[in-house]
Amino acid sequence: MKLYTNAAFLTCEEENNVYNAMVEHKGFIKWIGNEEELPSQYAKAKKIDLKGATVTPAFGDTHMHFGSLCVFKNTFFVTDACNFAEAAAEVKKYSDSHKKAKILMGYGTTAHTVEEKRLPVKADLDKWSDRPLIIIKYDGHAAVCNSAMMELLSDKVKADPGCDAENGWLYQNAYYDGVNEATAFIPTMDIIRGLAGGADYLASQGIGLVHTVEGVGFANDLDVDMIKLLTPALPQAFRVFFQTMDLKAVKKHGFTRVGGCFKLALDGCFGSEDAALLRPYTNDPENKGVLNYTQEQVNAFAIGANREGWQITMHAIGDAAVEQCITAYEAAYADKPWDDARHIMIHVCMASEEQLKRAAKIKLCIAAQSPFIYWREEPDEYLCSILGRERTDSLNALGTMHKLGIVVGDGSDGPCTLPKPLRGMHCSVNHPNPNERISRLQALRMITANPAYMSHEENLRGTLTAGKIADFVVLAENPLISPDIENIEIKALYLHGKEYKSRRTGVAALVLKAITNRIFLKKFI
Numbered sequence: 198m199k200l201y202t203n204a205a206f207l208t209c210e211e212e213n214n215v216y217n218a219m220v221e222h223k224g225f226i227k228w229i230g231n232e233e234e235l236p237s238q239y240a241k242a243k244k245i246d247l248k249g250a251t252v253t254p255a256f257g258d259t260h261m262h263f264g265s266l267c268v269f270k271n272t273f274f275v276t277d278a279c280n281f282a283e284a285a286a287e288v289k290k291y292s293d294s295h296k297k298a299k300i301l302m303g304y305g306t307t308a309h310t311v312e313e314k315r316l317p318v319k320a321d322l323d324k325w326s327d328r329p330l331i332i333i334k335y336d337g338h339a340a341v342c343n344s345a346m347m348e349l350l351s352d353k354v355k356a357d358p359g360c361d362a363e364n365g366w367l368y369q370n371a372y373y374d375g376v377n378e379a380t381a382f383i384p385t386m387d388i389i390r391g392l393a394g395g396a397d398y399l400a401s402q403g404i405g406l407v408h409t410v411e412g413v414g415f416a417n418d419l420d421v422d423m424i425k426l427l428t429p430a431l432p433q434a435f436r437v438f439f440q441t442m443d444l445k446a447v448k449k450h451g452f453t454r455v456g457g458c459f460k461l462a463l464d465g466c467f468g469s470e471d472a473a474l475l476r477p478y479t480n481d482p483e484n485k486g487v488l489n490y491t492q493e494q495v496n497a498f499a500i501g502a503n504r505e506g507w508q509i510t511m512h513a514i515g516d517a518a519v520e521q522c523i524t525a526y527e528a529a530y531a532d533k534p535w536d537d538a539r540h541i542m543i544h545v546c547m548a549s550e551e552q553l554k555r556a557a558k559i560k561l562c563i564a565a566q567s568p569f570i571y572w573r574e575e576p577d578e579y580l581c582s583i584l585g586r587e588r589t590d591s592l593n594a595l596g597t598m599h600k601l602g603i604v605v606g607d608g609s610d611g612p613c614t615l616p617k618p619l620r621g622m623h624c625s626v627n628h629p630n631p632n633e634r635i636s637r638l639q640a641l642r643m644i645t646a647n648p649a650y651m652s653h654e655e656n657l658r659g660t661l662t663a664g665k666i667a668d669f670v671v672l673a674e675n676p677l678i679s680p681d682i683e684n685i686e687i688k689a690l691y692l693h694g695k696e697y698k699s700r701r702t703g704v705a706a707l708v709l710k711a712i713t714n715r716i717f718l719k720k721f722i
Contacts (some may be wrong), residue, residue, distance in 0.1 A: 198222040199694070200239060202232050204247035205675055209254050209645040213638050213677075219252070221667040224693035228663055229719045250688060251675040253641065254659055255405025255668035256618040257648025259509075259564040260543050260608030262337070262458070263409035263435070264420055267387050267395035268380075268388060269304040269333075269612045276305030276335060277564065280312040285325040292326055299382040300329040300346065304612055307335040307468075307574040319343055319365025331379050335574040336468035337458070337613050340367045340376060349382075350375055354702045368469060369487065373460050380413055380420075388420070389427065393702045396431040400615050400697045403670040405432050406658060408564065408608065410457025410510065412440035421450060430702070430711035432692050434668075436652045438510050442490075442498045447507065455502050457508035458543065463495065463511055464488055464518035467546070468575055470583055472515035474547070479585040486515050495525040503529035503538065508565065508653075510541035519548045523555050530559050539651055544569075544610075547584075550601075553594065557601040562651045565609050567612040567624040567643070569593060577629070580596050595625055596633035606651045607643040618644040622676060623683035637677045667694040 199221045206216045206229060212462045218232035220239045228239060273291040278284035285308065292301055308316045322330050322343035329346040333339075342350070342365045349373075354360055359371030365377040399407065412421045421439055428435035439447050440457035447455045465471030465487055470478055473486040495511075502509045509529075513522040522542050529540075541555065543564045556563070569592050571577070580589045598605050607625065609616040625640035635643075649659025658666045673686035702710070 198227070198239065198242040200232075200235070200242035200244045201247055201248060201252070202244060204671070205251045206661055207251065207253045207641070207675070207677065208661065209638075209642055210660045211642075211646075219661065221691075221694040224667055224695075226661060226663050226665050226667050229409055229661055247671060251672045252661070252669050253672065253676070254412070254645040254649075254661055255670055255690060256403045256644045257406035257659070258399075258404055258608050258611070258616050258618065258644075259408045259541075259606030260566065261407065261409050261611035261616055261652055262411070262413075263395060263407060264388065264392075264411050264424055264613070265337075265413065265618070266611040267391035268302070268383065270395055270398060271387065271391040272301075273303040274305045274612075275303055275332060276307070276310075278311060278684065281317060281321060281325075281641075284311070284317070288325045288330065292328060293659070298328075300331065300349070300668065301326060302331050302333075302379055302383065304333045305335050305574075306332045306341060307655075309579055316366075317341055319347065322346075322365060329382075330497070331375075333376070334468065335613065336466045338368075338462075338466045338471070338611070339372050339469050340379075340658060341365050342375070343683055346379070348545045350378055354378065357595065369465065369471065369489070370592045376413060385419065385423070389423065389707065390703075392427055392431060396433060397699045399616055400431055400690050400699065401687065402619075403672075404616060404618065405433050405668040405670075405689050405690065405692055406436070406508075406652070406654075408436045408652060409604075410436070410438045410440050410459070412457070413459055415448065418446060418450060421452075425450065425452070427707060427711050429714040430707050432697055434654075434658070438508075438619060439644070442494075444501045444505065445496070447502070448505070453506070454508045454510070456512075456541075456543075458512040461512065461694070462489060463521055464515050466514055467580060467583065473517035474515045475517045475523075478583050479588075480583050485517065488517060488521060490521075492521055492524060495521055496528040499525040499529040499540075500532045503535060503540075504533050506535075508539060510543055511541045512542045514546045515550065516547045516549060518550050520660075521544055521553060523559075523561070526559060526561060527555070536560065537653075539653060543653060545598075547588065547593060550594075550597055553597055553601050553603065557603050562604045562606065562647075563598055564608050565593060565598070565605050565643070566610045566614070567593065567595065567596060567621040567640075568609060568617070570624040570628055572614065590630045593628070595628060595632050595635050596630075599635050599639055604641055604647050604650055606647040607640075617683070619676065619685055619687075620683045626682070628698070637682075641676055668692050668710075 464473035
């Protein structure tokens, strides 16, 4: 039994309380309050002085692609490159250290942060490497290939209207199918090795609960099964959504959560100007973006998954996609009412107040991405150029969502942005539109209490409350008052009452631990 003292313990309940002591025993919070009121039965607990730190519940991320994040954390990012020469240097650095890799696959190319002010094309990548090279665009909705990579792709991909063979770019279905084929060249053991490193990174950011969407087209859904098998060996609590519309596959693989992005994305994104809009793009009156499915297809998916009692999450960025998403959920609830489903919409970057009222009426949750508010890869001037000032100012309407009582959880969409919950909190309370700013407590609950609620775990985690799991973060400063939220030092993460220490685990040890945890701790997805 341990008594933690000399800290500000922020409970993150709806009516936040601040205490100076907390008792943990066998991984659970036994008592929390002020030390001068400590019950006598805890008087002999081992005392741990936190030296004036602030303690909050462990952070949650309500939307990421964990498997993809781990792949790219172990390959290369070109996000920080200031020009093509620096991007080429990153490619060469990885290529030189991975002589046996069948393809070179990286992430993060953008036109908005490089001196060239354009995206690279096949001719550029041919200069960067003569080995097969594919780089995913920063928004995760398109990719560019060099000539050697294009030669590896199937005729199906090359014949798809979304394939620009001359410039090496893959969009929409060509992108999804092309990435499926590219990932098949990545050795399974490399992916498994990356999982432990990815979990270490999340822990360094104070993250203890992860909502991840998985499934990017590996043969026989190998990637989904791998995540299902191995995440019980990782320190965080993972809640996995299978990215597919094939409900038979969901049942076959034993999942109870379904949906996400990739093949299941209802629309595209602003970066490729294919997010589905009700009014045309400002810079192109002929373009309203793309809806990837008909309303009938989305309704059928939502109705079928809802009938099974599964939790659903769907990607919708533009207001036309948001309309399609809400309509499908309304159809699912009309078919089978379910007051506590807590189905989710991901992103919801552009939505009218009327749409959000309908979402609130059927108790939808929203997995927002507040880091998108100040996203250097997609700056304000670019958004204004394609959407106009009025629509740009209304993006990511966190204030309206909270005003309507919608439960909003924050997420990174990693690897689109690296998971950094305190960065998200900073963006939420500093929204450029004052009407859409939220309070610090609301923003802190978006990364603590609300993620737990969104996975039906509010009785287990998400607040510092007696009886709940002792998952908590020790911070150098109080995020409710610090002038620099995003740069607060994360001093420690405790999971089930134990301080997390970074450690690299081999493949065999990871598999063994996963099997052991399933059998003896009954740790499941």
